Amino acid sequence: MTVTEIITTMLLLASLPFFLAGTLGLLRFPDLYCRLHALTKADNLGLGLVVLALIFQADNVQQIIRLLLTWLLVLIAGATVAHLIARKARGDGHKHWSRQ
């Protein structure tokens, strides 16, 4: 294994706990708003690590830019969709869960 392959493997392995955390949060968190937190933030970090891992395997500059663009677009889409879902939920009168 070359050095870049080892770095890629380590970064890919590091991304796994975050994807798992996103799903775990979706299942465990008490209400819609908290679940959105888990999905946007944990998965974005997971994807960021995957993108970083793949950058070490890129053959040319275009591939690196393409990977970064993918991450950026997912970031924007994730944040926008999370906001739209939260806004709609508030409009529908969903109360947020709170610890009494």
Added chain:
Amino acid sequence: MAAQTNLWSRFTLRLGGCLFLWWVLTGGNTLTSWIIGVPTIALALWVMQSVPQSENQQLSLPGLLRFIPYFLLQSVRGGIDVARRAYSPSLPLNPDVIDFPLSLPPGRPRIFFLNSVSLLPGTLSAELCDTILKVHVLDRDIDPGLNQLQTHVARLFKHPSGGNR
């Protein structure tokens, strides 16, 4: 005259952006890809011209260079924070919805701020009511640091509330 120059610089920027994007997407090795590329770019420019134009807002380069590391660090913190809460057996959550008064102008700076909030640790923009942003926080006892983010965004968009630095 100034408006005319502005229009031209915007067009040049868009054309450059499209050419660059096509080069990135196709790998840039095949000359034949431009047979599809040139009409596509022309179409894209026409579409951009037909949608309502926002004010030509210049970004500050130093502002951007300061924002990127700040944002990356905060995203990592945000991901780790929410992962820790999801894994913890006791589910350490104490959510609340707080009101955050915005000093950023409407339009792009505000939308940019809104989306950045959702990627920061423990905060989610839930609703925009005029100049108040309703933010859902995972832990009401932790200061979400939104003022710092607002200063960063103001600097990025060269808004006076970001200070002169």
